Amino acid sequence: MDPGNDVALDIIITNVVATFRTRCHLNLRTIALEGLNVIYKPEVGKVLMKLRKPKITASIWSSGKIICTGATSEEDAKAGARRLARVLQKLGFKVRFSAFKVVNVLAVCSLPFQIHLIQFTKNNRPIASYEPELHPAASYRIKQLRATIQIFSTGSITLTGPDVQTVATAVEQIYPLLFECRKIKH
Amino acid sequence: MHSSANALCKLYLSVIDDVIENVRETFLDEGVEEGVLNELRQLWVSKVMQSKAVEGFRKDTINPSNFVLQLPANYTQTLQKQSASIILPPGQNVQNYTAKAGGAGAVATFSLPPGVTYPVHIPAGVTLQTASGHFYKVNVPVVVTQAPRSNRVFTQPAAQRAPPRPPPPQPAPSQARPTIQQAPAQTSNSEPTPAASSSTASGPQPDGSVAQADQPPPKEPPAPVDETPQAPVPQSVPPPPPVTPQPVPESPGDFTLEGIDFSPHPEGTLKQEQGQLPACEVGEGASNSNSLDTPEKEVKEEAPDGLPVSDGTAFFSLGSQLDEAIKMELLRDFNYSGLEDIVQLDGAGDGSSEEEEVDIGGPVGENDFLGMISAEALHVLEEAGGSDDSSSTSSSDMEKEEVIEELDPLNSGDDVSEQDIPDLFDTENVIVCQYEKIHRSKNRWKFNLRDGVMCYGGKDYVFSRAIGEAEW
Numbered sequence: 001m002d003p004g005n006d007v008a009l010d011i012i013i014t015n016v017v018a019t020f021r022t023r024c025h026l027n028l029r030t031i032a033l034e035g036l037n038v039i040y041k042p043e044v045g046k047v048l049m050k051l052r053k054p055k056i057t058a059s060i061w062s063s064g065k066i067i068c069t070g071a072t073s074e075e076d077a078k079a080g081a082r083r084l085a086r087v088l089q090k091l092g093f094k095v096r097f098s099a100f101k102v103v104n105v106l107a108v109c110s111l112p113f114q115i116h117l118i119q120f121t122k123n124n125r126p127i128a129s130y131e132p133e134l135h136p137a138a139s140y141r142i143k144q145l146r147a148t149i150q151i152f153s154t155g156s157i158t159l160t161g162p163d164v165q166t167v168a169t170a171v172e173q174i175y176p177l178l179f180e181c182r183k184i185k186h
Numbered sequence: 187m188h189s190s191a192n193a194l195c196k197l198y199l200s201v202i203d204d205v206i207e208n209v210r211e212t213f214l215d216e217g218v219e220e221g222v223l224n225e226l227r228q229l230w231v232s233k234v235m236q237s238k239a240v241e242g243f244r245k246d247t248i249n250p251s252n253f254v255l256q257l258p259a260n261y262t263q264t265l266q267k268q269s270a271s272i273i274l275p276p277g278q279n280v281q282n283y284t285a286k287a288g289g290a291g292a293v294a295t296f297s298l299p300p301g302v303t304y305p306v307h308i309p310a311g312v313t314l315q316t317a318s319g320h321f322y323k324v325n326v327p328v329v330v331t332q333a334p335r336s337n338r339v340f341t342q343p344a345a346q347r348a349p350p351r352p353p354p355p356q357p358a359p360s361q362a363r364p365t366i367q368q369a370p371a372q373t374s375n376s377e378p379t380p381a382a383s384s385s386t387a388s389g390p391q392p393d394g395s396v397a398q399a400d401q402p403p404p405k406e407p408p409a410p411v412d413e414t415p416q417a418p419v420p421q422s423v424p425p426p427p428p429v430t431p432q433p434v435p436e437s438p439g440d441f442t443l444e445g446i447d448f449s450p451h452p453e454g455t456l457k458q459e460q461g462q463l464p465a466c467e468v469g470e471g472a473s474n475s476n477s478l479d480t481p482e483k484e485v486k487e488e489a490p491d492g493l494p495v496s497d498g499t500a501f502f503s504l505g506s507q508l509d510e511a512i513k514m515e516l517l518r519d520f521n522y523s524g525l526e527d528i529v530q531l532d533g534a535g536d537g538s539s540e541e542e543e544v545d546i547g548g549p550v551g552e553n554d555f556l557g558m559i560s561a562e563a564l565h566v567l568e569e570a571g572g573s574d575d576s577s578s579t580s581s582s583d584m585e586k587e588e589v590i591e592e593l594d595p596l597n598s599g600d601d602v603s604e605q606d607i608p609d610l611f612d613t614e615n616v617i618v619c620q621y622e623k624i625h626r627s628k629n630r631w632k633f634n635l636r637d638g639v640m641c642y643g644g645k646d647y648v649f650s651r652a653i654g655e656a657e658w
Binding site for chain 2: 037039050
């Protein structure tokens with residue numbers, strides 16, 4: 001990494017996905033009937049419950065597993081999850097908030113330069129893959145971090161990883177690689 | 187709006203009637219007497235009216251004299267009952283009514299033929315509108331009962347005829363009664379004279395001639411009879427088209443309201459009446475009004491008698507002489523809203539809306555989406571159900587849970603919840619319907635609904651199709 005590479009990059013977290021368990025069986029029908037802002041999907045066997053604040057959509061299964069999506073930060077995700085559990089508790093279920101885990105974080109970042117994807121792919125042969133006919137972005141996987149980065153020629157990249165910290169690290173890792181392959185306009 | 191309100195009230199009434207009919211047998215099998223069933227119907231109707239969920243039940247503000255009076259038919263109900271109300275959908279044909287009423291002793295609403303089989307009580311101050319559109323104001327509570335065919339009492343309703351002839355408000359029905367009595371005397375009809383139902387005037391008039399309908403009312407009133415009542419008020423009120431006589435099927439001795447000719451069978455009466463009323467319109471629309479009148483007349487007759495006619499005996503007494511007098515008495519100020527009085531039915535006045543309609547817990551299929559459609563309703567349910575709000579109480583459907591160390595007992599999360607404003611609405615606006623398509627994109631919803639009832643702002647609206655869009 002270039003030491004002078006101190007660009008303030010704006011990493012915007014767009015989505016945080018978390019799961020937790022209520023440790024009790026949930027009656028989906030009851031939730032669907034009595035809950036607020038719920039969508040019942042009996043064909044799939046789950047209930048979607050949307051919270052306004054924080055803006056969260058939760059998929060609730062009868063087993064008690066709940067997946068929370070739509071949060072913009074990890075704290076938000078946790079608060080939303082607890083709020084959701086609280087709602088279920090009010091509905092009458094013996095809910096215990098347990099096993100909360102953020103499983104996925106989506107972030108986008110806009111690099112100040114455009115990227116030469118073909119060159120980038122050539123430089124990072126096995127790790128990066130690029131099939132323009134399938135998808136306009138080059139995909140780069142960082143195995144250790146378990147993070148995936150999609151690089152677009154415009155310089156926008158989207159990152160997904162298990163947590164926010166990983167995502168930040170991933171950006172730092174990939175920046176120099178991208179920097180090398182930037183397109184220089186004259 | 188007016189029409190839809192009328193349609194709605196017709197619909198509700200037809201629902202009520204259907205249910206009552208279907209339940210009648212069961213009731214009888216159980217050994218419960220019909221009076222109970224009639225009472226049930228009466229209560230039901232009163233609750234619907236009280237809930238004000240349906241417009242049509244109320245008087246039209248536009249035309250104070252025009253209202254649809256709903257009458258819970260009740261055999262046991264006798265005169266003086268304010269609860270009686272007759273529904274006369276404007277313009278509706280008598281035929282329709284009889285069809286509706288057919289077989290239902292409890293049918294209260296009838297578009298017109300008043301005499302339909304059962305003592306019909308018309309409370310004072312009620313304005314009745316015949317199918318023909320003529321309005322008659324009942325100043326005297328009357329009970330219309332059905333008399334056997336042979337007997338029709340024809341009391342000259344001329345007086346009632348019409349709002350156009352606003353008579354000075356007359357206070358007590360009792361007053362009317364005496365006058366009425368006189369009339370019959372004139373008609374010399376102790377027996378129920380065939381009610382000249384046809385005469386429109388007959389409407390709210392108290393039946394001067396109380397005729398105990400022992401004899402089957404002769405239905406065909408000579409045209410003149412019918413007309414006569416009209417005569418007095420021809421100018422002010424176009425004689426209502428004769429109520430198409432629909433023979434009232436129910437009662438054995440039903441007077442056939444054919445052409446609303448309740449022809450007073452005794453010629454004598456006829457003559458008298460004729461004398462009074464120039465036979466003019468009878469043919470025309472008198473029938474409608476007549477039918478209307480007849481019951482009222484009967485009622486009046488009953489009043490003096492003090493006893494309701496037994497089933498099967500319908501009598502309309504029309505005292506021609508009474509017309510004017512009766513009319514005066516009958517017609518009060520049109521501002522009188524008889525309906526409000528009528529709504530006062532005995533029994534718990536919890537003012538609940540039709541419960542059978544607001545059913546969120548309906549079939550499963552609907553519920554799934556009802557949950558979405560009527561979020562407000564669900565909210566209400568939740569409020570009601572979750573008010574206990576105890577964190578420890580568990581619903582019965584909880585399965586056993588293992589005790590596993592949990593992170594952060596949720597109680598601490600108590601602060602967490604208490605969230606967002608219980609969603610603004612605490613409304614009772616509900617839609618109960620079937621869905622064709624419900625679509626959502628992010629937070630934009632589109633609804634394609636059909637066959638439903640919507641309770642919005644306390645009023646009920648019925649629809650066969652509804653399309654909606656909403657943002658969450």
